[in-house]
Amino acid sequence: MSTISDVAKRAGVSTMTVSRVVNGTGYTSADTRARVESAITELGYVPNALARQLRSKRTKTIALVVSDISNPFFTTIARGVEDVAAAHGFSVMYCNTDESEAEEEQYLLMLIERQVDGVLLVPARSSGASFRLLHAHRMPVVVLDRRVAAHDVDSVRCDSEAGGYALTRHLIELGHRRIAVLTGRRNVSTSVDRVAGARRALEEAGLTLDDEMVHWGGFNFGKLNQADGHRMTQEVLAAEGACPTALFCANNFIGFGAIRALREAGLRVPDDMSVVAFDDLPEEWVSEPFLTVAAQPAYEIGHRAASRLLGQVSGSHQPTGENVVLPFELIVRRSSGPPRTASVTPLTAASA
């Protein structure tokens, strides 16, 4: 409630002297400093960050714009971001777009209004509109998790194609030949890349990935993921022709939805159907880890991206359009096993 001039009056000095004491800039005699400091504590003075930021044109704040911060993958990214930010005295604002392009634009406008120093963005829009907007306001930005067309934007993500390849290859090595793919929206790079990786593994083994075996998720990639995994699995089970022996799920939530649908259909995992997925869950949140997954280095993605962004903010780093692609980790658990009726000899044995 009290302002810098209240403190100045009480200490019998000018506001500038108070400012210097508060910020530790310039010279102040020990005597006046003591007077100012006691005035500060007596009044319970707390500087007004708005005025300070308006004047200095720096808010010491960055934003993290993701589809859904309650998704453990993004939560872990957020931890990485926060640790870097805190180490540099920055705060983080979190924004959920729910994968909506309209929400994304609205949030970016809000962030520009609030003069944040930079933005970490998981883009919901495949168009370059967001980057044009940010660029027009000279707002530093680093993209997380996804490939983007913009060639002058730095990005940090995991290798989705290779992860899709590894998970599928794992299934093939177990003896699976018919594998259904459950993925996200068509205009999100991770959805596309993971399917591409799966296709590469299948074709390398002399198999093909028919279009009817690829199920693309609905509009709500973020919130309704599990519902989509559930629905897509029902579609797979209801489809004409031979049923697959394994499901490749493009993320954790889809995987859980799939498992739920399988259970409801009276099928057991992995006996009746193997399930593999992208993303892992923190150990604290599961009573017993079950899913075979390609785990992404989420904390590191957040950490690296935030470091780059703060580099841009401080001017020590210019955006070069570099794309950092981090490796995944394949974790084999109990949700994947050999198909009940191995139609052919497992690949590993055959190639031995």
Place this chain on the structure above:
Amino acid sequence: MSTISDVAKRAGVSTMTVSRVVNGTGYTSADTRARVESAITELGYVPNALARQLRSKRTKTIALVVSDISNPFFTTIARGVEDVAAAHGFSVMYCNTDESEAEEEQYLLMLIERQVDGVLLVPARSSGASFRLLHAHRMPVVVLDRRVAAHDVDSVRCDSEAGGYALTRHLIELGHRRIAVLTGRRNVSTSVDRVAGARRALEEAGLTLDDEMVHWGGFNFGKLNQADGHRMTQEVLAAEGACPTALFCANNFIGFGAIRALREAGLRVPDDMSVVAFDDLPEEWVSEPFLTVAAQPAYEIGHRAASRLLGQVSGSHQPTGENVVLPFELIVRRSSGPPRTASVTPLTAASA
């Protein structure tokens, strides 16, 4: 980058006219309004929220201060808060204290500096220092999740005592007589109340809750919950005397840690040991719900608390010190069952 005066110059009007157009206040002729609006789009003008907030003394921002926003319980609370805030045009700042009193004070100071309009607080400090600080700066506050001594602060929480009673009563009805309690820190009301509820259920059944059967978690209630559940369970198993047949865990994470420790010890749930816990996990995050829990209405806690806070912010509601206590829901799943050697007839049968 462009300011209100750039727009004014371009449209050939004063800054006040631009301000009126932007905010939709006062009268403006359709003609000038059109000129101003085209100037705005031509320049890509975005108002500076800092200047606006400095002038109007309102930031349209509230803060949510919790121990760990990656905890699903708090994530769900956050959704409830965000929905209310968004409906009123407010933004939400999230802060993690990691259950540290020092972090809490630091964050509150930061929020006061930034002039947020109000604070939703899950207090890590049992002292009233935080409330005194907030009160000194006329900062509206509503407490979430926990009981506090301060008598003039509104709060919204779940009935921990009754939940502890219900979970324990459920175990007793199954035939359990020796029940170990794994809870959190002694100075957090939820930890204490849940133990009190368990004790009431036991005493009502003519049993007692010996101190050696109650295990209090370590300092890091937030981050290291699971580690604590794991450690405390090992203590239970290593203790002298008769081993309990059931574990009451004061939250989800403790429960998962306990189950992990039991599995490592070669014990099966619920055959060798029943486990019940507080808090439930969103359906999307589990392949198969397993834990018997007292589920808290987390979304509603956030929703109600945010509504009250915004009432205070707008001046339509004065803090009355009212404590809203919401009911829990008992969800019985597979982690609880009758003890292997039912030493006595189950209570329900006995009382029939």
Place this chain on the structure above:
DNA sequence: TTGTATGCGTTATCAC
């Protein structure tokens, strides 16, 4: 070592 004048971008208040 300390103080004065000025401006950050916006809006409230009062004129016209």
Place this chain on the structure above:
DNA sequence: GTGATAACGCATACAA
């Protein structure tokens, strides 16, 4: 209907 002026609280630039 519209504009001039001042003020929000602080920090930069310069002066003393």
